[in-house]
Each structure stands twice: as structure tokens, then as C-alpha cells.
Amino acid sequence: AQSxxxxxxxxxxxxxxxxxxxxxxxxxxxxxxxxxxxxPNQGLQLLLKYTTxxxxxxxxxxxxxxxxxxxxxxxxxxxxxxxxxAAEYFCAVIPDTGRRALTFGSGTRLQxxx
Amino acid sequence: xxxxxxxxxxxxxxxGKDVELRCDxxxxxxxxxxxxxxxxxxxxxxxxxQGNSAPDKSGLPSDRFSAERTxxxxxxxxxxxxxxxxxxxxxxxxxxxxxxxxxxxxGPGTRLTVT
Numbered sequence: 001a002q003s004x005x006x007x008x009x010x011x012x013x014x015x016x017x018x019x020x021x022x023x024x025x026x027x028x029x030x031x032x033x034x035x036x037x038x039x040p041n042q043g044l045q046l047l048l049k050y051t052t053x054x055x056x057x058x059x060x061x062x063x064x065x066x067x068x069x070x071x072x073x074x075x076x077x078x079x080x081x082x083x084x085x086a087a088e089y090f091c092a093v094i095p096d097t098g099r100r101a102l103t104f105g106s107g108t109r110l111q112x113x114x
Numbered sequence: 115x116x117x118x119x120x121x122x123x124x125x126x127x128x129x130g131k132d133v134e135l136r137c138d139x140x141x142x143x144x145x146x147x148x149x150x151x152x153x154x155x156x157x158x159x160x161x162x163x164q165g166n167s168a169p170d171k172s173g174l175p176s177d178r179f180s181a182e183r184t185x186x187x188x189x190x191x192x193x194x195x196x197x198x199x200x201x202x203x204x205x206x207x208x209x210x211x212x213x214x215x216x217x218x219x220x221g222p223g224t225r226l227t228v229t
Contacts, residue, residue: 032216043205043220094216101159
């Protein structure tokens with residue numbers, strides 16, 4: 001079964017510092033990978049996705065992620081954190097089996113310190 | 115344009131009562147999904163509708179849960195004889211027909227509290 005592991009349930013960075021949120025997936029075939037962000041009391045917003053093609057994908061709000069098949073990873077990065085980036089971030093996967101339900105990681109709460 | 119909308123935004127109900135949660139997907143989106151978000155279980159898939167195909171119900175946790183999608187648009191998730199463990203935020207998402215339908219756009223959710 002497909003699973004997603006997010007290392008670190010809480011990450012704290014200083015404003016202006018690099019953001020790195022880790023995601024690893026288990027799959028025998030390359031899946032489709034996503035990062036979503038959830039602000040307090042709101043639904044999930046798609047940050048970026050990887051389906052095929054270029055392994056470095058750019059998303060909204062200055063975030064990007066790199067699909068590394070050899071490491072089964074899809075880590076999310078942002079060069080310089082803003083206070084407004086404080087939220088919960090979820091990595092998710094859809095295996096290419098025709099079943100389109102997202103399997104989510106447990107989430108990482110990002111705190112940005114002034 | 116309008117996003118996915120859900121109603122009600124909050125619902126408090128007594129144990130044993132039935133509840134209905136509604137989802138209006140983005141116009142033109144052919145796929146619709148229900149997920150549940152709870153403290154103990156994280157984000158879980160419940161059910162998936164694609165066009166006129168039979169829904170994928172593999173994520174429904176018990177036979178007290180059911181969902182329908184009328185006219186290929188609005189969907190209702192029904193929970194019968196609610197239990198306290200049903201307390202969660204229920205999220206609906208929809209996908210467009212293009213691009214393989216892999217991007218899912220989420221509504222704000224319905225927070226269900228069973229007392």
C-alpha cells in the first residue's frame with residue numbers, strides 16, 4: 001500500500017531563513033505527488049504537484065519541491081520564510097493505479113519566528 | 115471563479131442522530147471526493163465520484179456512512195446514528211476533467227461535533 005511519511009510534525013524557522021519540509025513516499029512505481037497547505041480553519045490549498053516531466057517543480061508563494069526517485073523523496077523548500085507561511089503542510093500521493101484518492105502524510109506545522 | 119463550497123460550516127449534533135453534509139463542486143468538475151480530517155486519524159479518504167461511474171466507496175469507515183451525487187454535481191454525505199468518533203472536519207474536493215484530474219480543489223470543510 002502506498003504511504004507517505006513527513007519527518008517532523010513541527011518545524012520552526014526564523015523569518016528570512018530557509019524552509020525545508022521533508023516528505024518520503026513508499027512506492028514501487030513513480031506516483032503523482034502533491035504538497036498542500038492548510039491555514040487555520042480553512043480547507044487545503046494546492047501548493048504544487050509532480051506528475052511527469054521536470055523533477056523540480058515550482059509552486060505558489062515561492063515554494064518548490066524536487067522529486068528524487070532514487071531517494072523516494074519530495075521535499076518542499078522555500079529560500080526565505082515569511083510570517084505568512086505559518087500553516088500546516090501536507091504531502092500527498094496518488095499512485096498511478098487509476099484510483100485517484102489522495103493518501104496524505106500526517107502533516108508538518110510550520111512556525112515562523114520574527 | 116467560485117470554489118468548492120460546503121454547508122453547513124459547523125454542525126453540532128447529538129449522538130444517535132443522522133446528519134447530512136453538502137458539497138457544491140466547482141462548475142464543470144467531473145470528479146468529486148470526500149475526506150475526513152480528525153486529530154487521531156489525520157486526513158482520510160472516504161469516497162470518490164467520477165462522472166456517471168460507480169463511486170469508489172472503499173474509504174467509508176462503516177455502513178452508517180453513505181454519499182450520493184445528484185446530476186453529476188452536488189453531493190451529500192450522510193452519517194446515520196452518529197457516534198462521538200465521527201466528530202471531525204469533513205472536506206470535499208473536486209477535480210477538472212482535463213490533466214488527468216489529479217489536481218484536487220478543496221472546500222473549507224464542515225466541522226462536525228457529536229455530543
